[in-house]
Amino acid sequence: MMYVKAFLVGGVICALSQVLIDRTRLTPARILSAYVVLGVILSGVGIWGPVVKFAGAGATVPLLGFGHTMAEGVKTAVQEQGFLGAFTGGLTASAGGIAAAVGFSLLAAFLFQPGDRS
Amino acid sequence: MSRVGDTLFFENPVWVSTWAAAVGTKEGQGPLGAYFDYVTRDNRFGKKTWEQAESRMVELACEAALAKVGLELSQIDCALGGDLLNQCISTGFAARGLGLPYFGLYGACSTMAESLILGTVLVSGGFAGRTLCLASSHFCSAERQYRYPLEYGGQRPPTAQWTATACGAAVLQQEPTAVRVTAATPGRVYDPGITDANNMGAAMAQSAYETLRTFFRDSGTGPEDYDLMVTGDLASVGHGVVQELFRRDGVVLGDRYQDCGMMLFDQSQDVHAGASGCGCSAAVLCGRILPDLASGKLKKVLFCGTGAMMSPTSANQGESIPGICHLVCLEGGL
Numbered sequence: 069m070m071y072v073k074a075f076l077v078g079g080v081i082c083a084l085s086q087v088l089i090d091r092t093r094l095t096p097a098r099i100l101s102a103y104v105v106l107g108v109i110l111s112g113v114g115i116w117g118p119v120v121k122f123a124g125a126g127a128t129v130p131l132l133g134f135g136h137t138m139a140e141g142v143k144t145a146v147q148e149q150g151f152l153g154a155f156t157g158g159l160t161a162s163a164g165g166i167a168a169a170v171g172f173s174l175l176a177a178f179l180f181q182p183g184d185r186s
Numbered sequence: 187m188s189r190v191g192d193t194l195f196f197e198n199p200v201w202v203s204t205w206a207a208a209v210g211t212k213e214g215q216g217p218l219g220a221y222f223d224y225v226t227r228d229n230r231f232g233k234k235t236w237e238q239a240e241s242r243m244v245e246l247a248c249e250a251a252l253a254k255v256g257l258e259l260s261q262i263d264c265a266l267g268g269d270l271l272n273q274c275i276s277t278g279f280a281a282r283g284l285g286l287p288y289f290g291l292y293g294a295c296s297t298m299a300e301s302l303i304l305g306t307v308l309v310s311g312g313f314a315g316r317t318l319c320l321a322s323s324h325f326c327s328a329e330r331q332y333r334y335p336l337e338y339g340g341q342r343p344p345t346a347q348w349t350a351t352a353c354g355a356a357v358l359q360q361e362p363t364a365v366r367v368t369a370a371t372p373g374r375v376y377d378p379g380i381t382d383a384n385n386m387g388a389a390m391a392q393s394a395y396e397t398l399r400t401f402f403r404d405s406g407t408g409p410e411d412y413d414l415m416v417t418g419d420l421a422s423v424g425h426g427v428v429q430e431l432f433r434r435d436g437v438v439l440g441d442r443y444q445d446c447g448m449m450l451f452d453q454s455q456d457v458h459a460g461a462s463g464c465g466c467s468a469a470v471l472c473g474r475i476l477p478d479l480a481s482g483k484l485k486k487v488l489f490c491g492t493g494a495m496m497s498p499t500s501a502n503q504g505e506s507i508p509g510i511c512h513l514v515c516l517e518g519g520l
Contacts, residue, residue, distance in 0.1 A: 089341050093382060096340040182336040184211075184229040184326055 074126030077119065081130045100131055107135020137162050187310050192371050193404035193513075199366035200306040202516070203316070203359045204257065206250035207473035208243045209465070210325065210351025216451045221473040222352075223250040229326065229351055236336075240269065240276035240324035240353075245283055247353040248318060251472075257357065262286055263314035266305050268297040269322045269464055270349070271331050277322060286318065295418045296373070297321040298354055298468035299491025299512035303370040305358045306514075315360055322353035323463030332498055345384040347421055348457035350450055354468025356476065364480040369515040371401040375495060377508040383501050386462070387424025387447075390492040390509035394420060395431040397490060397511040405515075409439050413484045416475065417511070418467035418492040419447030421460035446470040467491050479518030489514045 085099050094102070110116040116136045120127040127133050141161020145153030159166070188195045206223040214225030224246050231242040244267070252259065265284050267277040268291035281288040293300035298321035305317035326336055328349035334340050358367065376396055380389040394417050402408055409415060409432075420428065425445045432439050449470055450461040471489055478484040495508045 086341075089343055093343075093384065096338075177337075185329070185336060 070124050073123045076126065077123035078126035078130055081126075081132060103131035104135040104138075107132035108139045109135075111136040111139035134162060134165065137165065187307075191404035192374070192400050193369055194303075194307070194371070195369045195405075196306060196310050196367060198310065199368050199517075200309045200358050201361060201363040202365040202367065202476060203357045203361070203363045204251045204255040205354070205356040205472040205476045206247050206254060207352060207354045207469040208247035208250060209353075209469050209473075210243075212325075212348075212455060212457075213350055213352050213450060213469065216455060218450060218470065218474055221477070222469060223247070223254075223473070229324075236324055236326035236330065237271060237276055238279075240271075240322055240327050240351075241280040243324065243351070244269075244277055244280035244320060244322045244353045244355075247320060247322070247355040247472075248280075248284065251318075251355045251357060255357075257316075259284060259286060262316045262318045262357065264288065264308065265318040265320070266291055266301045267318075267320040267322070267355075268292050268301065270294065270328050276324065276327065277320065280322075284318070291321075293464075293491065293510060293512065294493030294495055295323075295462055295464050295467065296491035296493030296510055296512045297464040298471060299418070299489060299514050300372075302356065302358070302367065302489070302514045303372055303512055306367045306370060309358050309360055317358045318355060319358060320353060320355035321464035321468040323349050323465035324351045325349045325463075326351075328463060342458060343384060345459050347386065347419065347447065347459045347462040348451065349463040350461045350466040350469065352450075352463070352465030352469035354465065354470075354472035356472055365476055365516060365518050367514060368517050369401070369405060371397050371404065371513040373397045373511040373513070375508045375510045377506055379506045381501075381504065381506050383496070383507065384459075385423065386494040386496075386507060386509075387420040387422075387459070388427050389424075389507035390417075390494055390511065391420055391424040391427035391431070393509035393511040394424070394428050394490055394492050397513050398428075398432075398488070399435070401488070401513050401515070409437065409442060412442060412486045412488050414475070415439065415443045415488040415490065416449075416467075416470070417443075417445045417447075417490045419460065419462040420445050420492055421447045421462070423459070424492075449474075475516070479516055482519050485518055487516045487518075489516055 138158035142157035145157025208224035231239040264287040301319040305319040308314040447460040
């Protein structure tokens with residue numbers, strides 16, 4: 069059942085970004101950045117937490133989830149370190165994800181060449 | 187040679203002795219596939235980078251053009267060419283292999299027409315016996331140049347144009363052949379204030395209209411005097427804008443007005459808004475139009491290369507897109 073919920077919620081998020089590509093002049097980079105920021109906002113106002121409980125990976129894998137992770141990280145760090153936590157929290161919480169992205173990208177670059185788009 | 191207004195008239199025409207087009211896989215699968223001299227099976231052309239691939243494609247187009255009429259490079263007096271990349275490296279690096287006095291040009295997608303005009307002027311003025319004129323573009327190197335490297339995996343919007351992987355090369359000479367250049371109108375830069383890079387066709391449409399209008403005025407002719415008038419890559423939106431601008435003047439361009447960007451690919455090839463790039467008009471010219479002029483299928487053609495004179499920097503700075511259109515009048519039959 070969790071798989072179905074994850075698929076539906078994740079799918080809706082991706083479909084929304086496709087609509088943005090088709091209907092607006094936003095570049096992929098802008099959409100991705102907007103999703104991170106939106107995730108931070110939705111997490112801050114308490115909406116995204118419940119969505120994560122409901123849909124699991126469907127809510128954490130898309131970049132809204134990344135923003136959520138950063139926001140949660142800032143909350144924890146501020147509780148522990150005070151004002152400094154506003155600076156350290158976001159990256160600390162997402163360090164694993166970022167390192168994985170860099171590491172796997174590097175591995176992929178060593179192993180594969182980009183295909184020609186045609 | 188004389189000049190009326192902006193237009194140069196070559197009373198002693200300059201002749202087009204040979205031509206060739208080398209293209210990528212997608213272009214070879216398109217409606218004009220059978221007309222191209224070289225269709226690659228590998229868009230890397232056996233090279234490590236896309237930029238090197240484009241240079242190799244330029245070499246292949248030049249080789250094919252010269253081989254057709256048994257010309258050696260030593261019989262060419264100078265070459266003129268350009269492409270879309272920073273500092274025009276794909277044609278610049280290919281020029282190493284040519285070993286000829288070389289003029290690197292930039293007119294965006296109008297470069298083939300610009301190259302032909304300047305090559306014609308050199309031959310007409312007696313400064314060259316033969317010139318080699320070329321222009322190229324490659325989808326993958328252009329993506330890196332204007333948008334993102336392919337590795338980025340970004341999605342293309344429905345209004346995007348597909349940069350053609352193609353190179354067209356032609357040789358101009360003083361001795362008569364089946365096809366001649368009789369007039370040319372170098373374009374002025376016009377800017378209708380469009381900032382959307384996904385609407386370049388409309389940005390260039392004004393320059394196409396202005397250059398055609400200038401040529402008709404300077405030559406005292408009209409659209410009905412030509413079998414074909416073709417712009418480089420305005421695609422359907424820009425093509426419609428040009429027709430509308432002429433309609434407001436009470437002039438109907440009709441079916442004889444076509445666009446290379448709309449001819450190169452089929453709708454089924456999922457290229458969204460059509461083809462673009464220097465190679466688009468160059469390949470259609472060298473693959474289809476020049477042979478049709480040589481065979482007599484077409485008698486008088488206006489080849490109007492259109493270019494969007496913008497850069498990724500200007501786009502990021504929110505600048506509008508200026509356009510330019512260079513016109514070459516080609517006639518076939520002796």
